Amino acid sequence: MITETREAFMDQVKVNEPEALLTIQGLHVWYELRRFGFGHAGYVKAVDGVSFELAEGETVAVVGESGCGKSSLMKTILGLNIPTSGDVLFDGDSLSGLKGDGLRNYRFKIGYVQQDPYGALPPFMTVQKILEEPLIISGVKDKEQRMARIHKVMGEVKMHPAEDFLPKFPHMLSGGQQQRVVIARAMLREPKLIVADEPVSMLDASVRVEILKLMRALQEAHGLSVIYITHDLSTVKYFSRRIFVMYAGTLIEKAETRRVLENPLHPYTTALLAATSDPDARNADTFKEVPPGEPPSLVNPPKGCRFHPRCAKAIAGLCDEKEPVEFEPESDHFVACWLYRS
Amino acid sequence: MNMPPRKLLQIEKLVLHFKTSHGVVQAVDSVNFELDTNRAVVILGESGCGKSSLAKAMLRLLPRNVDKYGGSVYLNGEDVMMYDEDEFRRNVRWVGMSLVPQAAMNSLNPVIRVGDQVAEPAMVHLGIRKTEAMTLVRRMFQHVGVPEDFISRYPFELSGGMRQRVALAMALVTSPSLILLDEPTSALDLLTQANIMNVLKRIKHELGTSFILITHDIATSSELADEVAVMYAGQIVEVGHAKDFFPAPLHPYAQMLMASVPRLRSESDPMFITGQPPSLIDLPEGCRFAARCPFRFEKCNEEPPMLGKNGRKVKCWLYE
Ligand SMILES: Nc1ncnc2c1ncn2[C@@H]1O[C@H](COP(=O)(O)OP(=O)(O)O)[C@@H](O)[C@H]1O
Ligand SMILES: Nc1ncnc2c1ncn2[C@@H]1O[C@H](COP(=O)(O)OP(=O)(O)O)[C@@H](O)[C@H]1O
Ligand code: SF4
Ligand code: SF4
Ligand SMILES: [Mg+2]
Ligand SMILES: [Mg+2]
Numbered sequence: 001m002i003t004e005t006r007e008a009f010m011d012q013v014k015v016n017e018p019e020a021l022l023t024i025q026g027l028h029v030w031y032e033l034r035r036f037g038f039g040h041a042g043y044v045k046a047v048d049g050v051s052f053e054l055a056e057g058e059t060v061a062v063v064g065e066s067g068c069g070k071s072s073l074m075k076t077i078l079g080l081n082i083p084t085s086g087d088v089l090f091d092g093d094s095l096s097g098l099k100g101d102g103l104r105n106y107r108f109k110i111g112y113v114q115q116d117p118y119g120a121l122p123p124f125m126t127v128q129k130i131l132e133e134p135l136i137i138s139g140v141k142d143k144e145q146r147m148a149r150i151h152k153v154m155g156e157v158k159m160h161p162a163e164d165f166l167p168k169f170p171h172m173l174s175g176g177q178q179q180r181v182v183i184a185r186a187m188l189r190e191p192k193l194i195v196a197d198e199p200v201s202m203l204d205a206s207v208r209v210e211i212l213k214l215m216r217a218l219q220e221a222h223g224l225s226v227i228y229i230t231h232d233l234s235t236v237k238y239f240s241r242r243i244f245v246m247y248a249g250t251l252i253e254k255a256e257t258r259r260v261l262e263n264p265l266h267p268y269t270t271a272l273l274a275a276t277s278d279p280d281a282r283n284a285d286t287f288k289e290v291p292p293g294e295p296p297s298l299v300n301p302p303k304g305c306r307f308h309p310r311c312a313k314a315i316a317g318l319c320d321e322k323e324p325v326e327f328e329p330e331s332d333h334f335v336a337c338w339l340y341r342s
Numbered sequence: 343m344n345m346p347p348r349k350l351l352q353i354e355k356l357v358l359h360f361k362t363s364h365g366v367v368q369a370v371d372s373v374n375f376e377l378d379t380n381r382a383v384v385i386l387g388e389s390g391c392g393k394s395s396l397a398k399a400m401l402r403l404l405p406r407n408v409d410k411y412g413g414s415v416y417l418n419g420e421d422v423m424m425y426d427e428d429e430f431r432r433n434v435r436w437v438g439m440s441l442v443p444q445a446a447m448n449s450l451n452p453v454i455r456v457g458d459q460v461a462e463p464a465m466v467h468l469g470i471r472k473t474e475a476m477t478l479v480r481r482m483f484q485h486v487g488v489p490e491d492f493i494s495r496y497p498f499e500l501s502g503g504m505r506q507r508v509a510l511a512m513a514l515v516t517s518p519s520l521i522l523l524d525e526p527t528s529a530l531d532l533l534t535q536a537n538i539m540n541v542l543k544r545i546k547h548e549l550g551t552s553f554i555l556i557t558h559d560i561a562t563s564s565e566l567a568d569e570v571a572v573m574y575a576g577q578i579v580e581v582g583h584a585k586d587f588f589p590a591p592l593h594p595y596a597q598m599l600m601a602s603v604p605r606l607r608s609e610s611d612p613m614f615i616t617g618q619p620p621s622l623i624d625l626p627e628g629c630r631f632a633a634r635c636p637f638r639f640e641k642c643n644e645e646p647p648m649l650g651k652n653g654r655k656v657k658c659w660l661y662e
Binding site: 065174204206207209210213234235238271272273274276277279280283284287288290291294 | 382388389501503531532533534535536537539540543544558559560561562563564565566567568584585587588589598599600602603604605606607608611612613614615616618
């Protein structure tokens with residue numbers, strides 16, 4: 001994007017949504033496919049036209065099945081992926097205009113909580129080293145200052161006394177404790193935004209809730225914005241004000257959590273909700289409605305609505321031809337589905 | 343005289359301990375449960391409590407470092423633990439009960455067509471020829487919902503859900519009366535999970551198969567369970583009918599585990615269990631859950647027996 005248009009764009013954003021902390025505009029993240037290391041063979045369109053805004057202090061869940069592009073979207077927001085087109089505006093910065101120190105400072109302002117805590121922690125570093133390094137890199141030269149900060153975050157993730165944990169290596173900690181260290185690391189530089197990519201999916205049931213409650217408490221105490229990525233709809237309402245449902249690289253439904261859970265509009269969202277079980281002995285007596293088939297290839301997604309080959313409500317001649325635009329059948333409830341054309 | 347109906351499966355005092363450099367891991371420690379024909383029991387427990395080891399003990403799929411292995415496994419009234427390895431292979435594994443191991447969908451042989459892989463146990467254990475085996479394979483693919491033309495595909499050409507169905511077809515092809523499933527849906531997506539649970543229900547209805555479903559996922563387990571056995575630190579701590587268990591578990595651990603499940607259709611505030619399970623190398627005396635139990639009292643310093651309570655069984659002094 002050239003500077004002029006970016007500035008014009010920024011101005012427009014400021015006028016429309018003065019309080020948005022994060023604005024995603026027409027974002028596309030495509031990975032080039034190469035055959036045998038040379039020769040272009042198409043693109044994996046992992047994120048294919050995503051737009052949304054996130055206010056300061058707001059929590060949102062991005063829900064979708066594996067491969068739909070959730071991590072690609074998040075890595076782009078974190079400044080780890082380069083957008084193919086579109087832009088990410090965060091806290092006054094436009095990602096597309098940043099490099100070098102600017103990009104580094106941008107990354108420092110967002111905390112990242114990964115899915116696999118063990119994989120996210122370097123195995124040969126102690127907890128203290130793991131937490132000290134990011135502070136050294138971001139220029140905190142004074143050891144005492146660093147240790148004070150480390151003790152603060154260890155307290156915030158309820159790992160006290162910190163001395164018991166700081167000398168330990170990741171493998172000496174339980175899965176829940178490892179994830180606390182990952183969260184502590186994400187909190188080190190006082191980020192405004194936390195991106196949590198399936199933070200509890202590798203943990204045992206009894207620990208999951210503990211970690212989600214901890215993140216919730218941190219969010220409230222610091223007024224953090226949080227993007228919570230998950231495939232588990234049953235956890236969303238405890239954590240997020242809004243839900244975005246993602247399918248094959250696009251967001252197909254966006255609304256307040258309660259609205260989506262009580263009145264899902266998109267047929268895919270309805271299917272996800274129907275497939276989510278609560279523990280109940282009566283479940284064994286019935287079969288579940290599941291849409292046929294599997295999510296499409298992101299290299300050659302179906303023409304029209306990407307869900308149409310699996311959709312029982314597909315409108316022939318429309319859904320298989322034209323990509324649905326976003327409708328707003330009730331206020332602040334957006335859905336990309338032709339059923340809601342007025 | 344009326345004989346009580348013979349159980350399909352009865353497990354008594356099953357033990358499997360492993361030797362390690364740190365000490366003996368008491369992974370399966372005197373486990374008892376039983377199962378009728380065409381029923382499904384869920385073994386529910388968190389990671390490391392000994393679920394996979396229990397499956398291995400039942401099928402005598404043992405690693406080298408076994409420290410202790412014993413107890414009884416009655417299949418159709420016969421204690422198969424008394425069989426020598428040859429008898430066990432001929433009469434038990436695959437033909438009596440087969441196992442869909444944890445992560446089965448990732449352990450298919452990458453260079454053999456999936457149809458041939460499913461045919462193999464049928465040829466080896468039923469002693470039939472390739473052409474007959476392929477007929478069986480086609481029938482099994484139909485039961486598990488794999489399109490027939492996938493027979494000549496390689497595993498990498500299939501999605502995770504399809505590969506899991508192939509693994510299931512492989513366990514079914516020898517027509518065992520019992521199938522053990524070790525975490526069959528844990529690595530799969532929500533809709534694929536729901537699909538696989540539908541397939542299992544359908545097989546149970548159509549073929550009369552019995553299932554032992556091993557999982558840590560309480561919500562999904564309720565999709566198939568007739569009975570539930572809760573495992574904690576190498577032992578079964580509660581057994582009962584699903585219809586009794588899910589609405590109101592008895593054992594404090596089972597109650598807390600149930601309360602930790604986030605629910606879509608209720609406003610309950612999920613709780614968590616503080617602390618961690620004990621090390622299976624260094625187990626406490628008395629009740630193994632005592633360190634985390636809010637109801638603990640003096641008696642809990644002794645190991646509780648399995649106590650009967652309105653047709654249910656629970657290993658906890660509160661029900662004495
Ligand atoms: N670096 C990459 N190069 C090529 N393809 C990728 C890369 N990262 C992800 N993909 C592909 O992009 C799609 C979306 O992946 P991802 O964003 O990880 O989805 P999710 O997090 O929802 O599972 C998948 O098809 C994946 O294989
Ligand atoms: N071959 C083995 N040698 C030593 N320890 C083992 C072996 N297999 C499993 N274990 C240990 O036994 C315990 C139970 O493991 P497992 O049966 O796999 O539990 P689960 O399936 O419930 O997660 C764990 O502590 C595990 O580390
Ligand atoms: S646009 Fe058409 S095919 Fe797509 S979800 Fe809506 S009704 Fe179904
Ligand atoms: S025996 Fe005692 S410590 Fe164990 S679960 Fe029952 S009340 Fe709790
Ligand atoms: Mg991901
Ligand atoms: Mg296991």
